[in-house]
Structure formats: C-alpha cells, structure tokens
Amino acid sequence: MSSLSLAVRDSATMLRRNLLHARRYPSLTLNLLLTPIMLLLLFVYIFGDAMSAGLTGGVPDRSAYLAYLVPGLLLMTIGSTTIGTAVSVSNDMSEGIIARFRTMAIHRPSVLVGHVVGSVLQSVASVVLVGAVAVALGFRSVDATALEWLAALGLLVLFSLALTWIAVGMGLVSPNAEAASNNAMPLILLPLLSSAFTPVDSMPGWFRPIAEYQPFTPAIETLRGLLLGGEIGANGWLAAGWCVGLTVLGYVWATARFNQDPR
Structure with missing residues (x-):
C-alpha cells in the first residue's frame, strides 16, 4: 500500500473517531450553537425595529434587518463551532x-x-441548522443564482477550514479544555466587532479600521453580495486572501506545535 493510501486510510479512521465523539457527546456543539441562534432571535424580535430603522431610512422593517443579519450570523456560527475543535484537541x-x-x-x-x-463537516451542518432557523423566521434569497449559492457554500467551507486550523493550533497550545475554550473566544468575539450587526459606515471613525480590516467583515460582505444581490467589490478577494492566509498560518502553527511533542 502506498504512503498516500496509508495517509488517506488513517485520516479516514481519525475522522470517524472524531465524528463518533461528536455524536456521543453532542452537548458541546449544541451549547455553541445556542449563541448564534439566540442572537438571531434577540436581534430580530427585540432590536429588529430599532436596528432596521438605520438601514431603511427611519422606517422599521424587521424583514430587511433579518436579511442583513443572517450572513453575519452564519459566519459567527462557524466561529462558535470551531471552539469545540479547540477543546477537543486540547x-x-x-x-x-x-x-x-x-x-x-x-x-x-x-x-x-x-x-x-x-x-x-460539523460547521457546515451547524450553518445549515442556523440557516433553517433563519428561513423559518422569514429569510429569503430569491435573487441568488445557483452559481452564487455554490460560491456562498464554497466561501463558508473555506472560512470554516481557515478557522478550524487556527482553532487546532489554539487547542495544541492550551494546557486544558478550559484554557482552550478561553483562547478560542476571539472566534466568537470578532464577528461582534464586524459588519455582522451594523454597517461599518455607522461606526465611530476611530473604530472603523478595526471593523473593516479583520477577516469577518469582507467575508460577511461577500456572502451578503452573493445571497442578496449586493455589490461585492474587493471584498471577495479580501475574503479569499484571509481564508488562504489563515489556513496556511493555522496549518504551519498547528503542525509545528504538534511535531514538538510538548506533552
């Protein structure tokens, strides 16, 4: 058997092991899923009218804000799910x-x-679940073509791959599961400091660079453009660049730390 065949076989075995763990202990994944779902319900039904007024020229429109909110929460769901990966690795x-x-x-x-x-795989399943909740609340993407849906799915998978490698590195450097969970918290906090909930233009001038030049904002704006028919501009290239850069960084960091055999 060739070395490639051995690598594929052993990777498939390890994948099966991790999926069995996720199935037997679903509480961690479910707990992490509650954050984006609760935020979705909170911002649509509690803050929806007030937040939508800023998007629609002062006229409250929850459906408009729901459409604006969903792309950001889908990416936030990926960040939440990958925290479980950091804990599992640790x-x-x-x-x-x-x-x-x-x-x-x-x-x-x-x-x-x-x-x-x-x-x-867990991140994609989580995104589908949160997306189903959004559709139940009234989210629609009627203008997106099949190609745009495929591009949106590809972006979500690439973003998940990038954050997962970063989470694996965080898990490897953490002494225990509690530390891994704390170290991975930026994966949830960064979406709160992006354009997920409010446009960057409405933020204070000193804060805009923080929101604009981070990985979540261009990915969110690209996803909005694909699903809602808006302008993507340079956000698509920025999102792809962030995905590739974070994947390479996370891979190099994680493999180097793993090969050190610190424990």
Whole structure:
C-alpha cells in the first residue's frame, strides 16, 4: 500500500473517531450553537425595529434587518463551532491519547486531519441548522443564482477550514479544555466587532479600521453580495486572501506545535 493510501486510510479512521465523539457527546456543539441562534432571535424580535430603522431610512422593517443579519450570523456560527475543535484537541493532548497514537504505526498528520475535516463537516451542518432557523423566521434569497449559492457554500467551507486550523493550533497550545475554550473566544468575539450587526459606515471613525480590516467583515460582505444581490467589490478577494492566509498560518502553527511533542 502506498504512503498516500496509508495517509488517506488513517485520516479516514481519525475522522470517524472524531465524528463518533461528536455524536456521543453532542452537548458541546449544541451549547455553541445556542449563541448564534439566540442572537438571531434577540436581534430580530427585540432590536429588529430599532436596528432596521438605520438601514431603511427611519422606517422599521424587521424583514430587511433579518436579511442583513443572517450572513453575519452564519459566519459567527462557524466561529462558535470551531471552539469545540479547540477543546477537543486540547482534551486529546491532555488525556494522553495523542501519546498513544504516537507509538502506533499510523500516518502522524492524520490525527490533525481527522480533527480538521470533522470540524468542517460539523460547521457546515451547524450553518445549515442556523440557516433553517433563519428561513423559518422569514429569510429569503430569491435573487441568488445557483452559481452564487455554490460560491456562498464554497466561501463558508473555506472560512470554516481557515478557522478550524487556527482553532487546532489554539487547542495544541492550551494546557486544558478550559484554557482552550478561553483562547478560542476571539472566534466568537470578532464577528461582534464586524459588519455582522451594523454597517461599518455607522461606526465611530476611530473604530472603523478595526471593523473593516479583520477577516469577518469582507467575508460577511461577500456572502451578503452573493445571497442578496449586493455589490461585492474587493471584498471577495479580501475574503479569499484571509481564508488562504489563515489556513496556511493555522496549518504551519498547528503542525509545528504538534511535531514538538510538548506533552
């Protein structure tokens, strides 16, 4: 059997292991999903009229704000889900299972690949669930073509891959699950400092660069353009650049830390 075949086989085994863990212990994923769903309900039904007035020239329109809100919350869902990956990786490192894997004749990177692929699949499933809740509340994307839907799905998968590698690195450097959860909190906090809930133009001048030049804002604006028919401009290239850059950074960081064998 070739080295490539061995790598694929061992990665598939590790993926199956992580998916079984997620199925047997769904509470972590469900708890992380509650954050974007609760924010969706809160901002639509409690703040919807007030927030939509700023988008529609003073006329309250919850449906307009729902359409504005959903792309940001879909990406926030990915950030929430990947926190579970950081916790899972940290648990593997601290409980000794990784040390056992190191003594076995398996493809070494397959341990991380299993976590990454499993996390991406969970993120996509979580996005579908939050999207279904949004549709139940009245969200519609009638102007998007099939190609635009595919591009939106591709962006969500790429963004999930990028954040997952970063989360894996955070899990590897954390001494325990609690620290991993805390270290990964920026993956939830950054969307709150982006254009997810309010346009960047409405923010104070000193704060706009923080909101504008971070990975979530161009990804959110690109997703809005694809699903709602708005202008994408340079946001598409910025979002793709952030995805590639974060993926490479997370991969190099995670693999280097994993190969150090610190525990």
